[in-house]
Amino acid sequence: MKPARILILFSLACGMAGLLACGTIYFLINKKHTWIPEKLVELARQPDLLENPTAKRCGECHEAIFKAWEKSRHARAWISETYIKDSENRSKEKCLPCHIPRAVKAGSKPEPRLTQRDEGVFCIPCHMADGKMNGPYALYSPPHPTRQNDAYRKAVFCGSCHEKTYKEWQAAGHESTCQKCHMPRAEGRLVQNPVLKYFHAPKEVADHGFPHGAVGAGEIGLSVDIKPDRVRVVLLNDTVPHHVPTADNGDPRLYLTVEQFDTAGEKLDRVREILAPQQETALMYKKEVAFTYPVERGARRVSVRLEYKPAWSTEKTEVHNKSFTVDF
Numbered sequence: 001m002k003p004a005r006i007l008i009l010f011s012l013a014c015g016m017a018g019l020l021a022c023g024t025i026y027f028l029i030n031k032k033h034t035w036i037p038e039k040l041v042e043l044a045r046q047p048d049l050l051e052n053p054t055a056k057r058c059g060e061c062h063e064a065i066f067k068a069w070e071k072s073r074h075a076r077a078w079i080s081e082t083y084i085k086d087s088e089n090r091s092k093e094k095c096l097p098c099h100i101p102r103a104v105k106a107g108s109k110p111e112p113r114l115t116q117r118d119e120g121v122f123c124i125p126c127h128m129a130d131g132k133m134n135g136p137y138a139l140y141s142p143p144h145p146t147r148q149n150d151a152y153r154k155a156v157f158c159g160s161c162h163e164k165t166y167k168e169w170q171a172a173g174h175e176s177t178c179q180k181c182h183m184p185r186a187e188g189r190l191v192q193n194p195v196l197k198y199f200h201a202p203k204e205v206a207d208h209g210f211p212h213g214a215v216g217a218g219e220i221g222l223s224v225d226i227k228p229d230r231v232r233v234v235l236l237n238d239t240v241p242h243h244v245p246t247a248d249n250g251d252p253r254l255y256l257t258v259e260q261f262d263t264a265g266e267k268l269d270r271v272r273e274i275l276a277p278q279q280e281t282a283l284m285y286k287k288e289v290a291f292t293y294p295v296e297r298g299a300r301r302v303s304v305r306l307e308y309k310p311a312w313s314t315e316k317t318e319v320h321n322k323s324f325t326v327d328f
């Protein structure tokens with residue numbers, strides 16, 4: 001045989017062997033990892049992962065999840081300006097457990113931690129327990145041990161810190177978990193590491209940006225009824241199975257503003273209601289709340305506006321803005 005031909009056959013054989021080896025590794029990792037010898041497993045371990053690394057370190061493999069978390073409010077729990085102000089420059093001891101937790105155990109308030117405080121509520125407290133990364137899947141990860149735990153897909157996990165919201169949710173008796181709405185899942189990969197990603201089958205990945213979206217007209221119903229002598233405004237939280245807004249300590253608010261104008265467009269009257277957990281006026285699930293105001297003499301137009309302000313900002317977003325003609 002010519003040397004060139006030998007080379008081609010040799011490369012082909014190597015390629016086949018390589019593919020077979022990769023296929024075997026893929027199969028073992030995803031289906032039969034208990035067959036992998038313990039000694040081999042130890043070689044692949046990266047022990048620093050179990051010694052409280054930063055979220056960024058986890059992000060070397062879990063890049064997509066890291067990027068989503070980084071933008072979430074959880075990442076700001078300790079550095080948030082409103083938190084710093086309300087906790088009197090972080091001097092209040094009782095504020096620490098949920099804003100810088102050490103380890104989350106579903107259903108009980110965490111202990112505070114002493115290190116890496118700037119990272120707030122990050123990967124380690126939510127996932128590491130007993131020297132393993134706990135999560136929703138029964139899977140095999142060479143770099144660190146993992147353990148499947150059903151609590152990750154249950155509302156009680158979030159209830160460890162979102163105590164009040166969790167109680168409201170229980171009272172609402174809705175079938176959706178917090179994760180369903182605030183960590184929606186989509187098909188993807190748990191890791192983006194250039195080598196590892198080819199060895200792990202795609203799975204559903206939960207959105208670690210913990211979105212809650214702006215409150216929209218779809219969430220809060222608004223109806224207005226005008227009679228010759230009065231305006232009646234009814235608000236209804238028809239879809240969110242906890243109070244709107246909801247909070248343990250922050251001060252998110254809804255503002256309802258009702259204004260009356262005469263034919264010339266002059267303002268005759270303006271009332272503003274605050275719907276907020278701190279004032280115990282937040283909208284309960286499926287419970288109508290009505291406000292009635294007298295119609296001013298000469299009123300020709302009534303405008304009704306509902307705005308939302310999250311706890312960590314002074315900016316408001318519009319939920320409803322309606323205008324009515326008074327023509328009796």
Ligand code: HEC
Pocket residue numbers: 046049050053057058059060061062123124127128133134135136137138139140141142143144146147148149189190191193196200201203
């Ligand atoms: C060197 C790469 C690498 C690093 C760094 C890494 N992981 Fe992983 N992790 C993996 C792989 C691989 C999987 C399995 C992925 C799969 O099977 O789809 C995994 C799975 C997981 C799971 C799922 C567990 C389950 O049972 O559902 C969690 C949770 C997790 N890692 C958390 C972390 C945390 C927290 C850190 C940082 C301390 C971290 N990982 C750092 C590679 C890594």
Ligand code: HEC
Pocket residue numbers: 073074076077078080083097098099101104110121125157158159160161162178179182183210211212252310311312
């Ligand atoms: C260790 C305590 C802790 C756990 C567990 C926890 N959270 Fe949070 N969460 C917080 C804190 C603290 C904040 C507020 C951070 C800030 O803005 O200062 C927060 C904020 C949020 C926000 C944003 C609220 C806003 O006003 O924008 C959402 C949504 C949220 N969490 C959902 C969840 C869900 C869903 C779970 C369960 C999967 C969960 N959280 C588990 C402590 C926790």
Ligand code: HEC
Pocket residue numbers: 055058059062065066067069074121122123124126127135136137152153157179183185190204205206207208
């Ligand atoms: C507030 C707690 C919390 C924080 C902070 C958090 N996670 Fe998670 N994580 C969860 C929960 C709850 C699930 C399960 C969600 C589901 O499947 O419904 C999960 C799931 C996962 C999974 C399995 C795949 C999936 O999406 O279901 C991985 C991997 C993971 N997290 C890694 C990380 C990494 C890396 C970080 C930091 C960058 C992090 N998590 C931060 C609570 C948290």
Ligand code: HEC
Pocket residue numbers: 155158159162165166169174176177178179180181182212213214215219239240241242243244245246247252310311
């Ligand atoms: C059916 C979907 C759904 C479920 C289930 C759900 N939420 Fe919400 N949640 C929303 C919507 C929509 C908003 C936006 C309205 C708002 O900001 O109040 C929201 C807002 C929030 C906020 C922002 C605070 C605020 O009101 O400004 C937090 C925190 C929160 N939810 C936590 C939770 C927790 C914890 C659970 C589980 C106990 C949960 N949610 C269950 C849909 C849901």
Ligand code: HEC
Pocket residue numbers: 076077080081082083086087088092094095096097098099109160161162163246247248249250251311312313
């Ligand atoms: C039991 C857990 C827990 C404790 C303890 C706790 N918080 Fe929070 N905090 C939360 C959760 C969960 C949120 C996010 C949703 C909400 O507002 O309930 C939050 C949100 C906030 C917010 C609004 C978000 C922001 O960054 O502006 C502020 C401000 C705040 N907390 C201040 C405090 C202060 C001050 C204390 C101590 C007096 C404290 N918290 C104690 C769980 C807790």
